[in-house]
Amino acid sequence: MATAQPTTDVLAEKHRPTLDQALATLRSRAYWSxxxxxxxxxxxxxxxxxxxxxxxxxxxxxxxxxxxxxxxxxxxxxxxxxxxxxxxxxxxxxxxxxxxxxxxxxxxxxxxxxxxxxxxxxxxxxxxxxxxxxxxxxxxxxxxxxxxxxxxxxxxxxxxxxxxxxxxxxxxxxxxxxxxRASWSKPQGKRDPLxxxxxxxxxxxxxxxxxxxxxxxxxxxxxxxxxxxxxxxxxxxxxxxxxxxxxxxxxxxxxxxxxxxxxxxxxxxxxxxxxxxxxxxxxxxxxxxxxxxxxxxxxxxxxxxxxxxxxxxxxxxAGVNTVLIDSTDDYKGMLSNLAFSLSLYSGQMCTTPQNLLIPRDGIATDQGPKSYDEVVADLAGAVGGLLGDDARANALLGALVNPDVKARLEAAAGLGEVALASREVAHPDFPDAVVRTPVVVKLDGSKPDAEAAYLSECFGPISFAVSVDSTADALELLRRTIREKGAMTVGAYTTSASTERAVEEVCLEESAQLSLNLTGGVYVNQTAAFSDFHGSGGNPAANAxxxxxxxxxxxxxxxxxxxxx
Amino acid sequence: MATAQPTTDVLAEKHRPTLDQALATLRSRAYWSxxxxxxxxxxxxxxxxxxxxxxxxxxxxxxxxxxxxxxxxxxxxxxxxxxxxxxxxxxxxxxxxxxxxxxxxxxxxxxxxxxxxxxxxxxxxxxxxxxxxxxxxxxxxxxxxxxxxxxxxxxxxxxxxxxxxxxxxxxxxxxxxxxxRASWSKPQGKRDPLxxxxxxxxxxxxxxxxxxxxxxxxxxxxxxxxxxxxxxxxxxxxxxxxxxxxxxxxxxxxxxxxxxxxxxxxxxxxxxxxxxxxxxxxxxxxxxxxxxxxxxxxxxxxxxxxxxxxxxxxxxxAGVNTVLIDSTDDYKGMLSNLAFSLSLYSGQMCTTPQNLLIPRDGIATDQGPKSYDEVVADLAGAVGGLLGDDARANALLGALVNPDVKARLEAAAGLGEVALASREVAHPDFPDAVVRTPVVVKLDGSKPDAEAAYLSECFGPISFAVSVDSTADALELLRRTIREKGAMTVGAYTTSASTERAVEEVCLEESAQLSLNLTGGVYVNQTAAFSDFHGSGGNPAANAxxxxxxxxxxxxxxxxxxxxx
CATH class of the missing domain: 3.40.605.10 (Aldehyde Dehydrogenase; Chain A, domain 1)
Incomplete structure (x- = not known):
């Protein structure tokens, strides 16, 4: 089928510098595109x-x-x-x-x-x-x-x-x-080399x-x-x-x-x-x-x-992505970062957080201690605020990719107490688009019957605010979730050096990619080529x-x- | 169990130059050890x-x-x-x-x-x-x-x-x-970078x-x-x-x-x-x-x-290693190189040639045309000469590693016409050592009942001189052998540029390591670290x-x- 001798000389001038820059960036892991x-x-x-x-x-x-x-x-x-x-x-x-x-x-x-x-x-x-x-x-x-x-x-x-x-x-x-051709010559003492x-x-x-x-x-x-x-x-x-x-x-x-x-x-x-x-x-x-x-x-x-x-x-x-919430010195930044992560493309990313592990006794923040209920309510408020305007909601959420996601979203409300209900958003240009805001469901991490929900991937705009006894308990659940279900991403918020070290240790031992204390414009669900690895290839979510x-x-x-x- | 803080500083001075030389040699593929x-x-x-x-x-x-x-x-x-x-x-x-x-x-x-x-x-x-x-x-x-x-x-x-x-x-x-830690900064136009x-x-x-x-x-x-x-x-x-x-x-x-x-x-x-x-x-x-x-x-x-x-x-x-014999400008060198390859460690190497494919109409050499029977007889002579002296035979052959090899060697004589019979060699220091010279058995490549022998690995000092209709026939059998049985090594002797290209093409397509026209002190069964790959990982003999x-x-x-x- 080839119609001529392959010729790629002209491409070298055009693309070799790009290839060289890509090779260099893979080593520096700096930003580039x-x-x-x-x-x-x-x-x-x-x-x-x-x-x-x-x-x-x-x-x-x-x-x-x-x-x-x-x-x-x-x-x-x-x-x-x-x-x-x-x-x-x-x-x-x-x-x-x-x-x-x-x-x-x-x-x-x-x-x-x-x-x-x-x-x-x-x-x-x-x-x-x-x-x-x-x-x-x-x-x-x-x-x-x-x-x-x-x-x-x-x-x-x-x-x-x-x-x-x-x-x-x-x-x-x-x-x-x-x-x-490479030449190879092996000395043989006084004899000729091989x-x-x-x-x-x-x-x-x-x-x-x-x-x-x-x-x-x-x-x-x-x-x-x-x-x-x-x-x-x-x-x-x-x-x-x-x-x-x-x-x-x-x-x-x-x-x-x-x-x-x-x-x-x-x-x-x-x-x-x-x-x-x-x-x-x-x-x-x-x-x-x-x-x-x-x-x-x-x-x-x-x-x-x-x-x-x-x-x-x-x-x-599939995998089950976790965010461990222990403490923060930027409560507002944490909430807005998480709200964006849960909303982007209606949670239909393999990297979207699903389980938010929150101690039932609450967390320390720069705005004083916050109880489990307060954290969940504030997160619900942040998501609601982010998506309150329909134009902005449409621009962030996109449409549900298929009827299975819609069915899972509808069923999720029955899994526990709904902290934030999903709502329908009308699309100005596409009346048949199925656009929905995320649901946040409260689950008690100490109740065995809640496990079936939070230990399965529930792909779509669904997340679980899982109450845990302590950060130590959260670490153990994180480990078990990665090991048994896999994870493409792990997030954590903590101001404690020892907790930070403990989360890192779990991620190193279970082979999961960790984002710590993201409060700005980078989100746990996003990775940048030439710098971030997407998945680790070392837990059940992906073999590469x-x-x-x-x-x-x-x-x-x-x-x-x-x-x- | 660790009794002290790990300390490897002293090792850097001792071994870092060796590591660096190894890294450089892996790129040059030159000789080094x-x-x-x-x-x-x-x-x-x-x-x-x-x-x-x-x-x-x-x-x-x-x-x-x-x-x-x-x-x-x-x-x-x-x-x-x-x-x-x-x-x-x-x-x-x-x-x-x-x-x-x-x-x-x-x-x-x-x-x-x-x-x-x-x-x-x-x-x-x-x-x-x-x-x-x-x-x-x-x-x-x-x-x-x-x-x-x-x-x-x-x-x-x-x-x-x-x-x-x-x-x-x-x-x-x-x-x-x-x-x-590497820093990553993504420009955001007029806003602060991420x-x-x-x-x-x-x-x-x-x-x-x-x-x-x-x-x-x-x-x-x-x-x-x-x-x-x-x-x-x-x-x-x-x-x-x-x-x-x-x-x-x-x-x-x-x-x-x-x-x-x-x-x-x-x-x-x-x-x-x-x-x-x-x-x-x-x-x-x-x-x-x-x-x-x-x-x-x-x-x-x-x-x-x-x-x-x-x-x-x-x-x-396991694999079945082939040497394709088409022609040579150094008949003597080829015979002595092959004789050594077949004898070294009694053929108990995963890289030892097993099937020697020889056209039934003979081959061209620097000593004139040689018929199939002549090539086989001359090879038998070369092996016999190499191992004629017991001291030298012991130094080359070693002992049979286990009774299975001995049993296979004894059975091989029944598979076809024996061109070179195996003989027992006495070991001066170890009277119980089982030392045997290789057997070479003639098989007709056109006879289906010979296939069972030459298309199985017959590990030990056993090789088959397989007669083929032509070099084209040999190439096809080589391809089939690699694809179905795998090969750690392939050898070929030819003075024809087109045959050389054809053997290369088979090895490239079937992923086998090829040695061409070896007539000196390097043998098809030997590979050198830092330079040669042992196996290809691309045919059934090895997945790496x-x-x-x-x-x-x-x-x-x-x-x-x-x-x-």
Missing amino acids: PYPEHPKAYGADGSLDAEAGLAAHRAVLNTRFDLDQPGTDGWTGGEISPYGPELGVEYPHADPDVLLPAMRAGLPAWRDAGPEARALVCLEILARISARTHEFAHAVMHTSGQAFLMAFQAGGPHAQDRGLEAVAYAYEEQTRTPAG ELSKEFTPVGRGVALVIGCNTFPTWNGYPGLFASLATGNAVLVKPHPRAVLPLALTVRTAREVLAEHGFDPNLVALATERPGEGIAKTLALRPEIRIIDYTGSTAFGDWLEANARQAQVYTEK ALCDGAFVSNRFRVVEVRRQA | PYPEHPKAYGADGSLDAEAGLAAHRAVLNTRFDLDQPGTDGWTGGEISPYGPELGVEYPHADPDVLLPAMRAGLPAWRDAGPEARALVCLEILARISARTHEFAHAVMHTSGQAFLMAFQAGGPHAQDRGLEAVAYAYEEQTRTPAG ELSKEFTPVGRGVALVIGCNTFPTWNGYPGLFASLATGNAVLVKPHPRAVLPLALTVRTAREVLAEHGFDPNLVALATERPGEGIAKTLALRPEIRIIDYTGSTAFGDWLEANARQAQVYTEK ALCDGAFVSNRFRVVEVRRQA
Whole structure:
């Protein structure tokens, strides 16, 4: 399928400085991003501005999204925006017996191109995606239900950052051995030395499968996609059936860039499914599939880990995130920080806090001692205040991603005393959008019947104010929650050095990422690429972290050829 | 158990230059080793010379090898040297319910010491082992059956090299994030920047289990042992019941060094088993065990991968190694190189060639065309010549490691036409040693009934001269053998550029390490630490390579603590 000899020279000048800065930032862990966060930053240099992005999005609605993939045996679609409208897009349905072998055809040339050329091609794909961030924002908004600005930032530059981060890790990992032939000479005393010429080639494992999720199709999809592609694999993208469009746009861009630079476009392909078809299970067990990245339920993640034995499997599954509240010297800052964390995208983030552990005798604050009831009431007040204005509420909450979340939200009110009731928010532009404020439910941590609630992931705008006997009790419950249920994030508020040390010790021992005393504009549910690790890979919530060396190093192998010198 | 504050400052001066040189060599892949290969290099600077090493070995025979481990509930032993004598050493038998929790007690201090201190302690352990290389050589010889010089080199400096290599990879991987607190500041236009302080701590996963093998107790044991220890884990060493002593000496040394530097000696412990007890299976499923390194049969390796789901599992299993013979411009060099490869340690290396694929119409050589029968006869002659002298044969062959190998060797003669018969060699010092020269059996690659022989690992001094229709046929059989059976090594002889390219392509696609046209003093079965990868981790013979980033990067996780700045 490749129409020309691969040419990536022109890309080096364009993207090598970005790659170098990414490599440096991974070591410093400082703030950096090459992709602008502000919507108004787009429009120049060939990128789409707000109007053009919206037009591009509208142009794709109610069309057939043709990718010219081998083995297309039909068309399927049916996405409905959480804001109401049907997207009306039809995507190719693939026959894996045709598509998978076709995806393997381009692997030798992709391998021979080497780590730098692969990284540069990935950076060009990301740059093209970046230029269409306004279009992607609408696609992410109308599949995930995120509010526009969040869909723009998390689905655009932040997702692109995570993709670039994976490319940089992949490049560094593959270039640990010398490029070209290395000479080896072992002295033998008075005899001639033993001499060999050695050549080390990083080779991908084969075809990688990315199984996308409903809530963050690009943010959670890009690390695996780009890590696998940059390490010499082909990548088959299987989106969540309710969030196909952002990944279909991604696949189209990748195929264009690959073909333009002389590589086989089938190195990246899309696999969509008919309603109820469940192709993830079938694809995951195909012998061609050697790597799987998955974000979703624990049940299916565990199934993949146990059954897809021919593949390296990277999973992000359910977890129960805790915030331990011991004391604070900024009560107001704590409340407003927590209120934002609980509200952002209606709590539909894998990093949103669920259980707030509060001593039943209350906590010390800069505004004097506060009882458990006062803390809970003040938090409810802070959330209520934050979301009191409907326009602001809509901008923060977005829409509920699917009916399951709505059902869980409605059921949550029956789990205990409701400290803050959820309310419906009307959306001015989308009357069918299901927008709800979070519910906060009080649970008594000493009552065994409350455990079933707070020791399960209750995904959505639901949190539990769990009363505990003491901070020591909270620490023990935190440990048990991480160990048994996993956690993507842990938060804690304390002015006590010994409590701080004790929370750190639990997180170090149970392998969970900790945010301490956040009272400003950084929230426990947010992580920054190149600096923060998303998950740890060491507790049941995820078997990998985004991104680290382990996330990339087993996606390829190094084959050595030794020759008599 | 720690008797003092950990102190490793003195080790920095002693070992930091060695660590730095190891790190540099991993990038250059040049020849380097800090551990002398020559037996006469030992004796100064506190190291044991030949006489002192032998005396130390004799002093341990017929004694109780006490390690002062918690949970010791009895004593067990029973090793018999492949050279005949009983070793008479008794080792502690452990109650895992006591030992495993005790091993966890020292983990926080070991974690807090940080990557450099852990690396330095590991280098001190290796230095102490190096100083006793003469003693280890006897222990390896009388458990593996290797001849003395090989036991000395492969069991001593080469094993130590592989341990150091793992420590260096582990150090590099853990120091990718900044030590101490890193500051992060994100500009917010006209508003104040968002600021955080971030701290990254590499944390081990828990207790690692090393399951040793009979043939290379130190060489195959050290990479996993040192990779896990250097990444902050405790390590439980479960030796093969016939090869306990070399690993018991290792564990004793590690415990001494740990204790001397203020760490809990129980971070490294020994688990020996009573006859038929099979404790590897029990230990492998314990929740405390989070990492397993295993060298041995495919059946048990596959069982570990499928069942020890709570652990990261690194396995080296069986494989079928092939040498493809197409043509050569140094017929004599090829024959002598192959003869040595087949003879070294009686073919009891996971890297020894088994199948020699030779076109039935013969090959082109610098001595004119040679028919299949001529090549096989000349190879038989070369092996016969190499091993014609009993002293030289004993020095090369060593003893058969166990009765299974002897039984396989005897049965092999019935598999086809014997081109070279095995002969018994008497050992001047050990009349009970079972020393045998290799058998070479002719098999017709076109006959389906021969497949069962050449497509199974036939571990020991057995090789098959498989006739093939053509080099193309050989390439296809090579590909199938690697894909279905796995391979630790592939060798090829060819003067044709296109055949060379075709063999490379098979090895790149099937992920196997290739040696081309070896005719001098480097053999396909040998790999050099810091330069060559042992296995690829990409075919069924092993799921990991010794050593690369992937071998170390998932033995620890990085836990991040973010604080409001």
